[in-house]
Amino acid sequence: MSDRYVVRNPETAWRVYDGQAVILLAGDSTLNTLNAVGTYIWREADGTTPVSAIVARVCEEFEVEPAQAERDSADFIDKLCQRGLLMVTESPQERR
Amino acid sequence: MGRDDAVGTVKPTSPAAARGAQTELSLAIAGVRAAIVMRDATLADIVRQRYKGFLSGGKPRWRIALDVDTVVPPAVPGDVVVRRDGHPARLAVERGDFSAILDLDRRCGRVALNAPNEFSIDSFLRIACTLALLDVPGLVVHAASLIRGDKAYLFCGRSGAGKTTLTRLSPDATLLSDELSIVTMSNGHARCHGTPFWGELARAGEDRCAPLHAVFFLHHGGRHTVEAVRPGDALKQLLSTVLFFAREPELTARVLGIASNLVESVPCFDLHFRPDAGFWELVDHV
Incomplete structure (x- = not known):
């Protein structure tokens, strides 16, 4: 996952x-609800x-070990991709 | 203009219309006034009777041509499909018993019903309201609503939650709806409006509105309890009761925005209640 980028599906609307x-x-x-860590990743998923x-950043913010953070984040991103909320790209998106 | 003046007859303007006079009825629901134009006399009679409490004078913002077309291809019965029809603001609305086009920018539309059926007309109007209200801005919510002491109360819940029961237990309150309520937002203030859309009560609400004092999410319980709900949880509960069928991202974002403004502006509560009027003692004091 480390060389990939995640971007929120533009067909989502959200509030925190x-x-x-x-x-x-x-x-x-x-309707989906995310916990604090999930919400942090969601906000950062700008493509x-x-x-x-x-x-x-998750490691710093939530004092999590890097290996665990990487594993949990990958699982989380997979799950949100399956639900159609996030998309993973190999290259960065152009800023709008 | 009085209510009787809202019912008028206009001259036919096309060869098709020349078969008979058109009837134009002006309906106003939550302040959104629409001229309903019909060539079918049976249809006009149904609309006139069914929505008699919401006939209105004044200049309509919307214009809807309502007609009977027996060749409308049947969709899946009961399944509502709302999809973009070319232009982003032009939506096709289809169900087993009608087919419609609504243009949100031009505020006009046309509906073809399989038959002059009250249920079909009502179903179309419910869906049309969800779209027409976005500009107000407002929402249609699966909720009973009542006015008591100049304050409106919204009781949200899906089928079986107790909406009709609650209205039956409130004979001294003004009924806005026992099934589908409308809330509009203006400058951070919410107002609740009466609607002609009924549930088991089979009675339209009054054509009135009042400031929305509180939102309650209905739950059956062994006793009456009220518990404050934080805006995030309130938003989730509210969205699960909002009536909306369009799948366009821009429209969905507007629904979320209106719902967010509502839960941020009005206190929200979980209301557990049993079927007696004692719940008002709690509701009156929130």
């Missing part, structure tokens, strides 16, 4: 309350920040 993201996917109107950098 008390550090937890509430995400609505337009395509099927599903221009490498996953490795996001994981490093």
Whole structure:
């Protein structure tokens, strides 16, 4: 995952309350809620920040061991990709 | 203009219309006024009778042509499909018993019903309201709503949550709806509006509105309890009761924005209640 980039599906609408993201996917109107770490990754998923950098920031913010953070982040990103909320790219997205 | 003036007859303007006079009825739901234009006399009678509490004068913002077309291809019965029809603001709305096009920019539309059926008309209007209200901005919510002491209360819940029961237990309150309520936002203030959309009560709400004092999420319980809900949890619960069928990202984002503004502006509570009027003692004091 370290050389990849994650970007939020533009068909999502979201808000953050008390550090937890509430995400609505337009395509099927599903509602997802993320915990604090998930919300941090979600916010960072701008398509221009490498996953490795996001994981490093998660380690700092939440005092997690790098190996565990990398493993948990990869699982989390996979899960959100399966749900159609995130997309993984091999190269950075152009900033809008 | 009085209510009787809202019912008028306009001259036919096309060869098709020349078969008979058109009837134009003006409906106003939550302040959104729409002219419903019909050539079918049976259809006009149904609309006039079904929405008599919401007939209105004044200039309509919307114009909807409602007609019967027996060759409308049947979709999956009961399944509502709302999809973009070319232009982003032009939406096709389809169900087993009707097919419609709504243009949100031009505020116009046309509907073809399989048959002059009250249920089909009502279903179309419910969906149309969810789209027309976005500009207000407002939402249609699966909720009972009542006015008591100049304050409106919204009781959200899906089927079986107790919405109709709660309204039956409130004879001294003004009924806004026992099934589908409308909330609009203006400058951070929420207002709740009466609607003609009913559930088991089979009675339309009053065409009135009042400031929304509190939102309650209904749960059955052995006793009456009220517990404050934080905005994030309230948003999740509210969204699960918002009526909305369009799948366009821009429209979905607007729904989320309106719902967010609502839960940030109005206190929200979980209400566990049993079927007696004692819940008002708690509701009145939140």
